[in-house]
Amino acid sequence: MNNPTICRCEDVTLRQLEDCLAAGGTEVSLREVKLQTRAGMGICQGRTCLPLLAALVDSTGRGLPQDAGLVRNQPVRPLVLADLARFASNGGGEATRCSG
Amino acid sequence: MGIKTADAVVIGAGVIGSSIAFRLAEQGRKVVLVEKAGPGAGASGSCDKAIFLQSKRPGIHMELALASRRMYDTLEAELEADLELKNDGGMVAIETPEHLDFMRDFVRKQRDAGIAVELLDGNEARRRQPCLSPHVLGASFSPDDAEVNPLALNTALFRAAARHGAQTMTHCEVTGIRASAGRVTAVETRRGSISTPLVINAAGPFAGQVGQLAGVHVPVKPRRGTILISEAVEPMVNGSMLCAQYIAAKHLAAVGSGNVPPYGIGLSLGQTESGNLLIGGSREFAGFEKASGPDVMAAIAGHAIRIVPALAKIRIIRSMTGFRPYTGDGLPIIDRAPELGGYVIAAGHEGDGIALAPITGILVRDLVDGKTGPFLHALTVNRFAVPIPA
Numbered sequence: 360m361n362n363p364t365i366c367r368c369e370d371v372t373l374r375q376l377e378d379c380l381a382a383g384g385t386e387v388s389l390r391e392v393k394l395q396t397r398a399g400m401g402i403c404q405g406r407t408c409l410p411l412l413a414a415l416v417d418s419t420g421r422g423l424p425q426d427a428g429l430v431r432n433q434p435v436r437p438l439v440l441a442d443l444a445r446f447a448s449n450g451g452g453e454a455t456r457c458s459g
Numbered sequence: 460m461g462i463k464t465a466d467a468v469v470i471g472a473g474v475i476g477s478s479i480a481f482r483l484a485e486q487g488r489k490v491v492l493v494e495k496a497g498p499g500a501g502a503s504g505s506c507d508k509a510i511f512l513q514s515k516r517p518g519i520h521m522e523l524a525l526a527s528r529r530m531y532d533t534l535e536a537e538l539e540a541d542l543e544l545k546n547d548g549g550m551v552a553i554e555t556p557e558h559l560d561f562m563r564d565f566v567r568k569q570r571d572a573g574i575a576v577e578l579l580d581g582n583e584a585r586r587r588q589p590c591l592s593p594h595v596l597g598a599s600f601s602p603d604d605a606e607v608n609p610l611a612l613n614t615a616l617f618r619a620a621a622r623h624g625a626q627t628m629t630h631c632e633v634t635g636i637r638a639s640a641g642r643v644t645a646v647e648t649r650r651g652s653i654s655t656p657l658v659i660n661a662a663g664p665f666a667g668q669v670g671q672l673a674g675v676h677v678p679v680k681p682r683r684g685t686i687l688i689s690e691a692v693e694p695m696v697n698g699s700m701l702c703a704q705y706i707a708a709k710h711l712a713a714v715g716s717g718n719v720p721p722y723g724i725g726l727s728l729g730q731t732e733s734g735n736l737l738i739g740g741s742r743e744f745a746g747f748e749k750a751s752g753p754d755v756m757a758a759i760a761g762h763a764i765r766i767v768p769a770l771a772k773i774r775i776i777r778s779m780t781g782f783r784p785y786t787g788d789g790l791p792i793i794d795r796a797p798e799l800g801g802y803v804i805a806a807g808h809e810g811d812g813i814a815l816a817p818i819t820g821i822l823v824r825d826l827v828d829g830k831t832g833p834f835l836h837a838l839t840v841n842r843f844a845v846p847i848p849a
């Protein structure tokens with residue numbers, strides 16, 4: 360086991376992350392690592408892997424001093440689409456009817 | 460911090476700036492690519508993955524998209540990267556008789572322009588795309604529409620630029636442009652200045668602000684778009700899908716009739732290699748305000764469920780909001796700034812920057828080499844003699 364999986368949701372291994380980190384020369388943000396490897400983009404939205412990711416980026420010595428990390432884009436908890444659609448205030452009536 | 464020099468400085472490492480840096484570096488030019496955050500920090504990291512041809516107006520718009528589409532055939536080999544390019548076609552779902560009339564006419568014009576596109580009736584459409592609702596009256600389908608992973612594209616262009624010798628500076632904001640006798644002489648960054656006779660503003664939705672640094676007017680404004688992203692599910696969508704409501708609204712608005720739906724809602728639906736569904740989307744002017752409220756997300760969800768009912772039970776894990784660089788006529792600006800020598804604008808690709816990234820690199824290279832052509836003629840900055848409509 361010298362290539363453990365770091366992000367279980369997205370199946371991203373340590374080696375993939377190291378390859379990604381080796382590519383650039385300058386500072387690197389967690390967001391870049393996420394965008395390039397998909398780590399942290401899984402169903403748990405990084406709750407499991409984020410601390411490991413942050414530690415990995417830091418260990419390269421190229422982490423940003425004030426990295427905001429992965430911004431959680433709402434919704435924070437998985438929600439089915441039908442429930443989301445019900446949020447609609449009656450504004451355009453768009454959620455239920457075709458306005459044509 | 461020694462004095463850096465370059466033949467060209469490219470500002471912005473989205474798909475557009477990275478594509479330009481790659482093409483200029485490939486010619487042996489000494490290029491510095493400067494990016495405020497990282498590649499994919501802007502629109503290129505918050506967008507869909509469609510290379511749509513059939514949504515384009517016949518004419519220059521369509522020809523540009525076609526030329527760029529052809530370049531994708533060899534791009535993976537050129538960039539030595541897997542871009543998850545898929546030639547799996549695209550579809551526009553039609554829900555109402557009015558939209559059917561509109562699309563019939565639109566498809567005919569596109570066929571005249573040489574695009575492989577056909578109009579399917581409801582049953583044919585559902586045969587190709589079984590997830591479509593029974594009320595869908597038909598769909599246009601083109602086998603030429605394709606998909607690419609925009610993040611893979613951005614990363615591959617960025618790395619190819621570096622491989623060809625471009626120096627990349629990320630997490631480094633451009634803060635000023637120096638000029639003398641009406642010509643660019645240097646670019647100021649948070650990490651020192653770079654002497655250069657040529658600067659290329661590829662800052663996408665931020666191109667207006669970057670223009671201001673040099674007193675150059677760049678008529679680009681941000682048009683916000685939100686997409687919902689689902690958990691990974693079994694394959695359920697073939698290729699990419701749009702809805703006729705939005706296409707009709709867009710093209711009718713361009714000729715001054717028809718109205719755009721609330722929040723500019725129109726379906727965009729696709730599925731990534733990993734199985735996540737990308738469910739869009741909205742088109743709004745809200746400055747650079749990042750959060751779009753629950754009303755917008757609800758409207759996107761409701762609209763999508765109406766066309767693809769099976770989506771109702773699918774779980775959304777996050778949303779993504781990006782800013783399209785909007786010019787007003789759906790076309791980018793690729794031109795020399797009239798106000799300042801050595802200043803090139805390459806921005807404003809609105810909802811087509813992924814599709815148009817390959818050709819943009821080539822067009823900027825041509826422009827810098829002093830060449831012209833029908834595309835560059837159509838993409839000048841002075842075509843906006845009047846202010847862009849709100």
Ligand SMILES: Cc1cc2nc3c(=O)[nH]c(=O)nc-3n(C[C@H](O)[C@H](O)[C@H](O)COP(=O)(O)OP(=O)(O)OC[C@H]3O[C@@H](n4cnc5c(N)ncnc54)[C@H](O)[C@@H]3O)c2cc1C
Binds near residue numbers: 493494498683780
């Ligand atoms: C919701 C949504 C869906 C979309 N779907 C599609 C689609 O399916 N197909 C398609 O073809 N297109 C699509 N697009 C459009 C596409 O995303 C854009 O046209 C494209 O990404 C623009 O690329 P760009 O490189 O010009 O801009 P960006 O990717 O925004 O890059 C500009 C870069 O400039 C940097 N920058 C800004 N200011 C400075 C400064 N002062 N110094 C240094 N750097 C700076 C930014 O950090 C940014 O990284 C979509 C867009 C959105 C928002």
Ligand code: FES
Binds near residue numbers: 367401406
């Ligand atoms: S473990 Fe990485 S997103 Fe869940």
